[in-house]
Amino acid sequence: MKTPDSRPVVVGVNGTAAGLAAVRLGAREAVSLGRELRVVHAFTWPDPKFGKAPQGYAPARRDASKILDRAVATAQRSTPGVRVQGEVIDGPPIRVLRRQSRTAELLIIGDGELATSLGMSMDSVLLQTVSRAFCPIVVARGPRPSAGPLLAAVDGSDASLQALQLAAAEAQRHDAPLDVAHVIQRRGSEAAGRKLLDAAVAAVPELRNARKRLLIGDPAGALVRASRKARMVLVGPRGVDGAALLGPVAQELLRHGACPTLFVHGTTALKQ
Numbered sequence: 001m002k003t004p005d006s007r008p009v010v011v012g013v014n015g016t017a018a019g020l021a022a023v024r025l026g027a028r029e030a031v032s033l034g035r036e037l038r039v040v041h042a043f044t045w046p047d048p049k050f051g052k053a054p055q056g057y058a059p060a061r062r063d064a065s066k067i068l069d070r071a072v073a074t075a076q077r078s079t080p081g082v083r084v085q086g087e088v089i090d091g092p093p094i095r096v097l098r099r100q101s102r103t104a105e106l107l108i109i110g111d112g113e114l115a116t117s118l119g120m121s122m123d124s125v126l127l128q129t130v131s132r133a134f135c136p137i138v139v140a141r142g143p144r145p146s147a148g149p150l151l152a153a154v155d156g157s158d159a160s161l162q163a164l165q166l167a168a169a170e171a172q173r174h175d176a177p178l179d180v181a182h183v184i185q186r187r188g189s190e191a192a193g194r195k196l197l198d199a200a201v202a203a204v205p206e207l208r209n210a211r212k213r214l215l216i217g218d219p220a221g222a223l224v225r226a227s228r229k230a231r232m233v234l235v236g237p238r239g240v241d242g243a244a245l246l247g248p249v250a251q252e253l254l255r256h257g258a259c260p261t262l263f264v265h266g267t268t269a270l271k272q
Contacts, residue, residue, distance in 0.1 A: 007105035008038040011075075012097050012129075015041075015067040018074060018110025022140040023071045025260060027079035029138075032173050035105055035224045039086040041068045042096035043105070064088045093125045094132075101133040101265075108138045116223055130254055131237065131245035131261050133136060138232075139254060146231035148257045149177035149211070153223055154200040159236025161203055163264040167234045168206040178210045181226060183219040206244040220252035228258040239262040 008234045011026035013019035023039060030037035043064045045057055054163045066086060070088040089096045110127060130137055152167035154160040164180060171178040180201055184193040215222040227233050237250045246254065246263075253261050 006036075006104060007135075008036045009106045009108065010038045010040060010097075010100045010104040011071070011108045012093065012100070013039055013041050013071040013110075014093070014112070015069060015070075015111050016110060017113040018112030018140070019067075020071060020074050020110075021142060022108045022110040022138075024078040024141045025138065026106075027082040027084065029080065029106060029108070030084075031079055031082050033105060035083075037082050037084040038100070038104075039068060039071045039075065039084060040096065040100055041071070041086075041088050042093040043088050043090050044092060059090070064260065073201065080202075094128045094176070097129045098134065099123075099131055101129075101135045101137065104135045106136050107133055108140055111139050111141050126254070127245065130250075133263075133265050136262055136264050138260050139257070140260050141257065142259075148229045148231045148259075149179045150174075150232050151179045151181055151223075151226055151230040152234045154180060154182050154197065155219075155236070155249075156196050156200070157236050159264055161200060163234040163236050163262070164200055164204050165206065165242040166262065166264055168204050168208070168210075170232070171210075172206070172208060176231065178207070179213050179226075179230070180207075180210050181213040181215055181223065183215045183217065183222045185216075185218065186217060220249045223249060224252055224256045224258070227253065227261070230259045232260045232262055233257055234262045234264065237265065 009026050009030040011022050013023060026037055041064055046062055068086045072084055074080055075084045114188055150167050150171050152164045154164055167178055182193050182197045193214045199209055201210060233253060235250055235253060237246050250263060
């Protein structure tokens, strides 16, 4: 039986550049956390009945192994000292990644699906995995580490306080500045907004020198703009209304965020 301290950082890869960006981010996080990095590729045999080009099982399996080997090598090159293992797992990507998230400290996937489609369907691997993971999940973006502060968005929900707790741990571990942001939609609500910010920061004693930011405007748009100057955004996935999949703000951050975005599920605290 795995103990909490044995939980790995898991990265899902699919042969895209976005998947390799996720591997590089995962390797840095694994070393920082003192955890093993586990790279997985979900393998399904292409079936001509579903419009896929016919391919023998053995060549398809070899291709899957090459995707995995490249990802493992990328992790080793990008982050010396990372402990990494890789595995090709049979099954649809959503099912494989959700199962991995049950025992992971952190799950990381790339945003490559957004670059190849005009929108996300309800059965999108990205949307379903981000919405239904059992542990915190990061959507990686871009080939290089982002600069700027961590940005934790709070709205008064329990999930946003969990995000703030994770942000405090991340900021301490990486010795990074942390901004705590709340968005009000119109002027005249500043007093209530500052009160919410103060209460959120007071609820997380682990915070060190966090900067409180009161933003004004549409919440989704304001946070997407703020993400352009952040190294990572941390957010509760369903907002104060408890959406079935993702709340509207989380959906916009998933689609248009400019930096890695961490959606907080479960109770894992990402502690050192």
